[in-house]
Amino acid sequence: MISARGVRKSFGAATVLDGIDLDVHGGEVVSILGSSGSGKSTLIRCMNGLEKLDGGRITIDDFDVSRQKELTEARKRSATVFQLFNLYPHMTAVQNVALAPVEVLKTPRKQAEAEARALLDSVGLSARADAFPSQLSGGQRQRVGICRALAMKPRYLLLDEITSALDPEMTADVLGILAKLAREGTTMVFVTHEIEFARTISSRIVFLDKGQLVVDLPTAEFFAADGGLAMPRIAQFLSKMRKD
């Protein structure tokens, strides 16, 4: 379980996360919605230990990410896919995917690379396994990014707007892979602007506004006229997103 309690984070005078409480249980897909600047990325970066909390606590399977020793364990259980891929440019797709298993999980290199190839194969990249990131399209790069995360056999996937740098066709590719992972029961925290897609794969929807968690509802209730939509702030956000 990923558990956030009273999480606070400020950058200088600006409070970006203002007391967030959130639980993500095994097997759930929790989508985080909210307008630009509401703190979604910051919340993900607090979960994977890239930002220090100013208050509150985040645990991943009871490992506190604020404690250096426990962070290592927490990071072994969760894996992040990044908006801008963040691949290692000097390594091929296979090497990108196999690096952390070899270095962190101490998997023998041969085995790690074989597993990397199998993963790349599963997302339709077997022919591009030995290409460098600069030789891949955006959608292909993001598929490598997903494989890199899956190679760690994480219990939790943290996904921050992983399709926002892709064109619609590539977006469909990548979302297709996520839908498959969701069906297989992968636990995901999914930050997105793809409202309709979130609706189809999520167990719950969380709405952030100005650093506060405004609602946390099962998906059907969130989109129900007497549920989330009854809240003006959410209705306004959804209608704006659908117009874009």
Place this chain on the structure above:
Amino acid sequence: MRYTAFTSYDIVLLAQGLGVSLALFLATTIIGLFIGSVWAVIRFYRVPVLTQLVTALAELLKNSPVLVQLFLVFFGLPAFAKFNVTPVEAAVITLSGNTAAFVFVIAVSAIESIGRDQIEAARVFGLSRWQILRRIIAPQAMAFAIGPLTGLLVNQLQVTSLISVIGVVDLTKMGNILNLRTLKPFIVWAIVGALYYVMAKLIAFAGAVLEKRLRAHTAWKGL
């Protein structure tokens, strides 16, 4: 002193001088590369006190004349610390330190040129700082630094000629000796200059080959 015409033995003398210059250059390059890289790693880890120390030392070394540093080591060290140094030792200490300072500067900027986002990715996947340095930063920083390093080493080769003033019989000193004996400065210095030129070109060539290999190996279009 009696002056005489060139003899075939002068070729041996010049080769000796050349050998001394080359040996000094190679030794100080290896030591300088090692020390400069260690300093850069110290800075990468932000080791308290040591980081400030090496940064200040590099600043001092690269902003003062090598000749002054050489005098400081050769004449100053014995006077200050009662620690005698031979001319060759003084030359090795000074040139290694000078090379290290510039290697440090190049290495630091090469490390800083690596995009933060890939380093964040590596951290999130649980790689240690050392693993990140070794697997992510070093290979890319190397490809980035090889050009400036080649330029530096071509320059450091010329700088070795300064050590002739404290009596190391390098190529320049040998030129000086031949010049006094033959009184044919134009010929002597033209030959000595040409020898430095050929060595510099060889260094530049080796650097270019290495750069090509480093980049071709990754088929990576760079920064």
